[in-house]
Amino acid sequence: MYPGKWAATTPDKPAVIMADTGETLTYAELEDRSLRLANHFRALGLQPGDHVAMIAENRMEIIEAYWAALRSGTFITVVNQHLTPAESSYIIHDCDASVVLVSTGLKSAHELNEECADIPQRIAVGGPLPGAEEYEAVLAAASPERPDHEPRGDDMLYSSGTTGRPKGILPTLKDQSVEDENVPLIQLFTALYGFGEDTVYLSPAPLYHAAPIRFVMTTHARGGTVIVMPKFDAETALGLIEEHGVTHSQWVPTMFIRMLKLPAEVREKYDVSSMRAAIHAAAPCPIEVKRAMIEWWGPVINEYYAATESNGITVINSEESLRKPGSVGRDGLMGIAHICGPDGEELPPGEVGTIYFEADPDKDLFVYYKDEAKTAGTRHPVHEHWTTIGDLGHLDEDRFLFMAERKSFLIITGGVNIYPQEVESELALHPDVKDVAVIAEPDEELGEIAVAYIEAEDHVRPGEDLAEQIRIRTWLADHVARYKIPRKFYFIDEMPRTPTGKLVKRKLTEQAPA
Structure with a gap:
């Protein structure tokens, strides 16, 4: 599923609204602009499996470029805008980007443009950069005609290792069209959190992170509207929930803490009753913080534990969190969790060890791009389809997972x-x-x-x-x-x-x- 379906049925519906300016991108515009950029990639000679990279602050063009990659069969790497030019350049070169899009809104834009001067296809977003094509000119010159077949691409995001440079997580491209509805991540999020045409998703986090950009993708696949904050602010977020009737959102615990620290009269000023699923992940949430959020927003607080590698997931809702404080949830929806000792032996409930997820035998396991040694280090010594990202934890008797200190x-x-x-x-x-x-x-x-x-x-x-x-x-x-x-x-x-x-x-x- 992709925006074209909704461009045909609800062309004027907002796909994206920028929280600070109110600027709106309709489904018709998202369809046209992502199609033109995808056609530009094709005109440059990019083939399915080739790579593009983008670095920008939170802005609509990240979403347009993401969908352009998804509908041209290419991989897209969205780079952390807070990295130094040298760190960003390393990722852009390591992912073998044939095209790099750089926002001129970044303080490091000109320096990064120089770092990437050896990449012949550079696109400047939001203004000119020496030697780069301008984004709007690229779209204006590109074909608006949809090809007969649009092979589905994917993201290749980077997850820093505990040693050495960060590595790209290379998914396996399936032989499927961008229109194909059989996309596991979309199906999973829809089943868990009820994404649909009436979804209004608030994105308060940077779009270069896996969860925010993938929740945006899920929202658009289901025909909802995304509200993008340029940066998080506690009271502003509450105001946006009320203003737009936000139904879904994704947070990190620090955001909860900052909202809870607002004076009571400020918190009580905003109506947050539209929220149906407030999802959090990425870091341990203090038990008292989660309890306070449930008391404030109601039983809509949901947590999951997963990684950019997408090798497994555990989930927990509000009721379970109150019953199992400190847990990050149960497995079974995407992989079975196993806790293993130093030699790979499976440990009993209550004992801390390395968290492995057992995948279905027919599922392709993740690999780190151009790093066979690091990839091999994620595999269980005995069980072929068990993988780990190195986190530690334990399962209780009811198979609820509790995290321990990371390696x-x-x-x-x-x-x-x-x-x-x-x-x-x-x-x-x-x-x-x-x-x-x-x-x-x-x-x-x-x-x-x-x-x-x-x-x-x-x-x-x-x-x-x-x-x-x-x-x-x-x-x-x-x-x-x-x-x-x-x-x-x-x-x-x-x-x-x-x-x-x-x-x-x-x-x-x-x-x-x-």
Whole structure:
């Protein structure tokens, strides 16, 4: 299913509304513009299985480009707009993009355009860039004629590893048309949350994340309307729910916390009774936060645990969350969960181990693009169709899953993943740093924040001056995205490592100031 169906039956219905400006994209316009861009891809010689990339702030063109890829048989990689130009360039080149679309609304647009100068097909969205075609001119010149067959493409999004560079998650393209209704993700979301023609979906999160863009796709497949926020603001979100009669939404726990922190008179000012499914994922939600949201919005709070790799999912509704506080749900809808020990042995209920999902034998397993070794590391040592992304947890007697600490000290701050080794590698190059470790520290609002423990070089007197130097200077800002920079810096005499170099986290956190 795709927007063309709804362009034929409800051409003037809004497919997308920008929350800040009220700008509207109708289904007729989404159909025409995504078709023209898809035809441009074809005219450039792109074949099914080729790759396009896009980096932009939340704007309509991301959705147009996404559907253009889906209806031309290509893979689309939507890149995190907050990455540095070098980080973005790596992903764009690693995915072998034949075409890259760059928004001129990004501060790094010109620098990124230069980084991608070797990609001959560059499209500037929202204004000119040297050597790039302008998006509106591309659409105006492209054919509006729909071809006889539109093979279905897919997204290839990136999930950072615990070590090394981020890797693309390559799905298997099916031999099907974009009109085919047999799309598992759409069917699953529809069955779980009731997406339909009357859906009004509020998207408060960045569209480069897997969940937001896939929920947008599901909404359009079912003929609903998407409200896109350029960035999240707690009171603005509540106002949009009332104004548009929002029925569906997807959040991270930090957003819940920020809305709950609004004064009672502000929260009570807005009518949120239209909400039928408020879905959250991406990070652990504090038990008391979920309970407060259920008390406020009613039994419409739904959680799922899954990954961009789409190897399995658990789901839990409001009633179950109150009965099983802290759980991320039950399996069975997409894969069977197994908890395994270090040698792959399955563990009994209550014991913490690595979470594997068992897929149907006829399902294609995910692979990491151009990384056979990392792909192999996700497979169970015995069972061929069991895969893991490395998360830890346990099942209870009723098969409800509870998460444990993630491997390699992965930090989830406000729903965004930070992989410590990447930041540690940059900090270790600083001339005043002898050794460093970046770990998570609990935070009331964000769930977790990244903090750095530093063993300074002998010639340095550790203190706030060094912290400010590391924090403010361009040392980290020039090498990693701003959200990855630690919020706090602690100075210790010696890093607690084993003789083999392994960090002993327990001893490290014991040295944190009270």
